[in-house]
Amino acid sequence: MVKVFSWGRLEGAESDAHSLHQRGDVSRVIQRTGSGIAHGMGRSYGDACLNPACVIWKTAGLDHFIRWDEETGRLICEAGVLLRDIQRLMIPRGWMLPVTPGTQLVTVGGAIANDVHGKNHHVLGSFGDHVKGVTLCRTNGDVIECGPDHQSDWFKATVGGVGLTGVIVTADIQLRRVAGPWLEAETIPYSDIDEFFQLADASESAWEHTVSWIDCLSLKGRGLFMRANPIDKKERLISFPRQKKIPFVLPISFVNSFSLKPFNAAYFYLKKRQKGLSIASIESFSCPLDHILEWNRLYGPNGFFQYQSVVPRADALNTINRMRREIRAAGQGSFLAVLKTFGKKAPLGFLSFPQPNGVTLALDFPNKGKTTLALFERLDAIVHDAGGRIYLAKDACQSRDLFVSGYPKLEQFLSFRDPGISSQLSRRLMGY
Amino acid sequence: MKRIVIIGATSSIAEHCARCWIQKAPVDLVLVGRNKEKTEHVAMDLRVRSPQSTVVSMQIDFLDPIHIKQLADDLEKEAAIDIVLIAHGVLPDQSRCQTDLVHCEEALLVNAVSPVLFSEGFAASMQKAGHGTLAIIGSVAGDRGRKSNYTYGAAKGLVARFAEGLQHRLAGTPVNVVLIKPGPTDTPMTAHMTSQSGRLASASEVAKQIVSGIDKGKPVIYTPAKWALIMWVVRCLPRWVFNRINI
Numbered sequence: 304m305v306k307v308f309s310w311g312r313l314e315g316a317e318s319d320a321h322s323l324h325q326r327g328d329v330s331r332v333i334q335r336t337g338s339g340i341a342h343g344m345g346r347s348y349g350d351a352c353l354n355p356a357c358v359i360w361k362t363a364g365l366d367h368f369i370r371w372d373e374e375t376g377r378l379i380c381e382a383g384v385l386l387r388d389i390q391r392l393m394i395p396r397g398w399m400l401p402v403t404p405g406t407q408l409v410t411v412g413g414a415i416a417n418d419v420h421g422k423n424h425h426v427l428g429s430f431g432d433h434v435k436g437v438t439l440c441r442t443n444g445d446v447i448e449c450g451p452d453h454q455s456d457w458f459k460a461t462v463g464g465v466g467l468t469g470v471i472v473t474a475d476i477q478l479r480r481v482a483g484p485w486l487e488a489e490t491i492p493y494s495d496i497d498e499f500f501q502l503a504d505a506s507e508s509a510w511e512h513t514v515s516w517i518d519c520l521s522l523k524g525r526g527l528f529m530r531a532n533p534i535d536k537k538e539r540l541i542s543f544p545r546q547k548k549i550p551f552v553l554p555i556s557f558v559n560s561f562s563l564k565p566f567n568a569a570y571f572y573l574k575k576r577q578k579g580l581s582i583a584s585i586e587s588f589s590c591p592l593d594h595i596l597e598w599n600r601l602y603g604p605n606g607f608f609q610y611q612s613v614v615p616r617a618d619a620l621n622t623i624n625r626m627r628r629e630i631r632a633a634g635q636g637s638f639l640a641v642l643k644t645f646g647k648k649a650p651l652g653f654l655s656f657p658q659p660n661g662v663t664l665a666l667d668f669p670n671k672g673k674t675t676l677a678l679f680e681r682l683d684a685i686v687h688d689a690g691g692r693i694y695l696a697k698d699a700c701q702s703r704d705l706f707v708s709g710y711p712k713l714e715q716f717l718s719f720r721d722p723g724i725s726s727q728l729s730r731r732l733m734g735y
Numbered sequence: 736m737k738r739i740v741i742i743g744a745t746s747s748i749a750e751h752c753a754r755c756w757i758q759k760a761p762v763d764l765v766l767v768g769r770n771k772e773k774t775e776h777v778a779m780d781l782r783v784r785s786p787q788s789t790v791v792s793m794q795i796d797f798l799d800p801i802h803i804k805q806l807a808d809d810l811e812k813e814a815a816i817d818i819v820l821i822a823h824g825v826l827p828d829q830s831r832c833q834t835d836l837v838h839c840e841e842a843l844l845v846n847a848v849s850p851v852l853f854s855e856g857f858a859a860s861m862q863k864a865g866h867g868t869l870a871i872i873g874s875v876a877g878d879r880g881r882k883s884n885y886t887y888g889a890a891k892g893l894v895a896r897f898a899e900g901l902q903h904r905l906a907g908t909p910v911n912v913v914l915i916k917p918g919p920t921d922t923p924m925t926a927h928m929t930s931q932s933g934r935l936a937s938a939s940e941v942a943k944q945i946v947s948g949i950d951k952g953k954p955v956i957y958t959p960a961k962w963a964l965i966m967w968v969v970r971c972l973p974r975w976v977f978n979r980i981n982i
């Protein structure tokens with residue numbers, strides 16, 4: 304038994320961990336160990352990748368590339384390969400992953416199982432939209448090859464299926480051509496949510512990446528809007544930042560009511576001074592925290608939650624403002640509040656998170672026990688009223704009701720579950 | 736292009752060494768394993784990582800002296816070899832070794848006899864060619880026998896003594912011999928030691944140090960480096976102290 308954490312470091316779960324190393328062995332191992340769940344890099348914040356007192360299958364050892372076609376940009380690899388390794392190998396060759404989340408230190412399997420999105424969702428959709436096929440091993444020994452054009456229902460269940468349809472062993476991904484890793488980025492301060500929506504609407508057609516940082520503790524919801532487009536800067540040398548590591552879990556949370564307000568204010572003013580155009584690499588623009596390894600340790604021994612919801616655009620202004628008021632009143636929340644609009648394309652997966660044209664708000668909360676959970680209940684009620692949903696990659700505590708109302712294709716999904724697979728999340732939300 | 740031969744190429748440490756080498760520059764790699772499919776999987780991965788490298792995989796019986804000799808001669812004849820890395824090994828269950836002598840014999844054959852056969856084979860062909868580095872993976876466990884793994888330790892100790900002799904024999908020739916002693920590393924070999932997982936070095940970190948140690952032609956590489964000091968202390972402990980420690 305080993306202690307296994309997810310990114311939120313809420314409570315470590317003692318689990319029986321089995322490492323997968325050979326693609327040829329996966330089927331045998333998962334048939335032998337008894338009911339378990341796949342665990343990639345554990346970059347989910349909540350309990351999607353946890354299985355206390357039961358088995359987890361660690362997939363990070365499945366890190367082999369299998370085939371690369373320079374002409375077509377099709378990459379076949381094992382599911383434990385890191386997105387960062389694909390990017391670093393392929394960008395110098397003029398190709399890259401069309402979609403990456405806010406950290407590249409995740410596995411291909413994890414990116415598919417949560418159908419992750421990036422800052423370019425309005426242009427390129429989510430990760431699953433670029434996967435042409437996967438090989439799935441089930442605990443009854445079946446091996447299923449599925450993709451958007453073959454066995455497509457299996458594929459729709461597996462993309463965003465939080466590991467519950469089987470273990471993804473290999474994936475076939477379509478990369479896109481790029482001139483290099485460089486983006487031309489622009490930062491624009493906004494003073495309230497209304498202004499945010501104006502900026503988002505004005506930027507979506509001409510800018511490939513859009514995202515914003517919002518200060519949830521400010522009265523009107525000031526923030527910084529960031530947008531970026533790829534540019535060709537062949538003369539610039541490609542280099543990768545050195546990584547630093549937070550060496551241990553801090554004894555108390557560094558994120559507390561004393562540090563939050565001044566930090567937010569300072570960050571806002573510093574960034575506001577840097578407004579305007581600049582050049583950034585895709586790594587530093589998309590994944591600013593990736594070179595500080597294990598930054599989640601800053602939240603101290605009790606860990607933290609990330610609360611990420613999406614709500615329909617129609618009434619979003621009102622909904623986001625209601626959520627902000629609750630968060631402000633509770634005096635919680637953190638510096639990492641992200642507000643973003645999704646594109647209009649409906650995602651593939653039955654349980655994929657991005658709602659077409661939805662507006663998503665994500666922020667971290669240090670775990671203060673009951674007071675934090677009570678705040679989440681109030682936020683859940685607002686999301687429920689608005690017809691929104693909570694992201695399973697981040698979730699540790701939403702109610703079953705909200706889950707059922709938020710994911711209308713749940714019934715379709717359930718028939719594809721592998722009876723030999725369950726996680727803390729699936730038991731909490733789906734019964735087993 | 737450097738020509739590198741890896742024996743036991745499916746070993747996690749060896750695989751990470753290969754990734755380090757091809758990341759630096761294209762190489763001509765020969766991967767030797769006991770299992771054809773697994774070895775070819777490693778080769779496919781390396782070909783994607785470095786399309787300019789040539790990577791071939793081959794299979795051999797690791798205890799067959801005739802074929803090992805033949806392999807060493809043939810590979811040297813094809814083109815001069817720059818580096819041979821001998822990496823295979825297995826961590827046996829010590830208590831089982833004490834009662835199941837078949838298990839004990841297997842552990843000694845794979846960890847001691849087989850690496851010696853490969854080393855002699857390649858040492859001869861490299862000496863003839865007057866060129867190359869022979870790197871053999873031993874272990875910190877070979878530095879002093881202890882109750883929890885002395886069968887493995889004895890085999891690794893044999894490899895260490897053998898490498899020492901070979902270094903003596905080849906001193907003054909252009910052929911270099913490097914003995915590598917990793918500390919506990921996170922690989923399939925240690926997958927069952929889950930309670931230790933936090934204390935294991937990563938295979939990629941260990942591989943980086945091996946590759947740079949071979950580059951520098953170090954006679955002995957402890958990796959991570961702190962093990963040189965730890966093992967010096969362990970070797971110095973008087974027997975009456977050592978025998979009371981539960982390790």
Ligand SMILES: Cc1cc2nc3c(=O)[nH]c(=O)nc-3n(C[C@H](O)[C@H](O)[C@H](O)COP(=O)(O)OP(=O)(O)OC[C@H]3O[C@@H](n4cnc5c(N)ncnc54)[C@H](O)[C@@H]3O)c2cc1C
Nearest residue numbers: 343344345346347404405410412413416419420465466471
């Ligand atoms: C700093 C940070 C920023 C982030 N930003 C974003 C973002 O912008 N957008 C976004 O969408 N997400 C974001 N995330 C969330 C992250 O991308 C997802 O949680 C991702 O799924 C994590 O991948 P992982 O390899 O760590 O998988 P894990 O967290 O270990 O597992 C996630 C799920 O995938 C399943 N799984 C993993 N491997 C397999 C496999 N081989 N077969 C089947 N199922 C498998 C697990 O069972 C689990 O249900 C962020 C996370 C962090 C820490």
Ligand SMILES: NC(=O)c1ccc[n+]([C@@H]2O[C@H](COP(=O)([O-])OP(=O)(O)OC[C@H]3O[C@@H](n4cnc5c(N)ncnc54)[C@H](OP(=O)(O)O)[C@@H]3O)[C@@H](O)[C@H]2O)c1
Nearest residue numbers: 743745746747748797822823824874917919920922923924
């Ligand atoms: N990991 C550690 O903590 C550690 C510490 C000190 C020293 N070492 C040494 O480092 C080397 C590499 O080990 P690793 O950690 O990378 O282990 P690993 O990933 O488990 O690899 C073991 C290798 O040995 C091969 N092998 C096992 N039994 C064999 C047999 N009977 N005949 C032929 N080949 C056999 C395996 O081949 P298959 O893939 O075909 O099974 C594989 O290539 C070994 O010499 C080991 O003793 C390891």
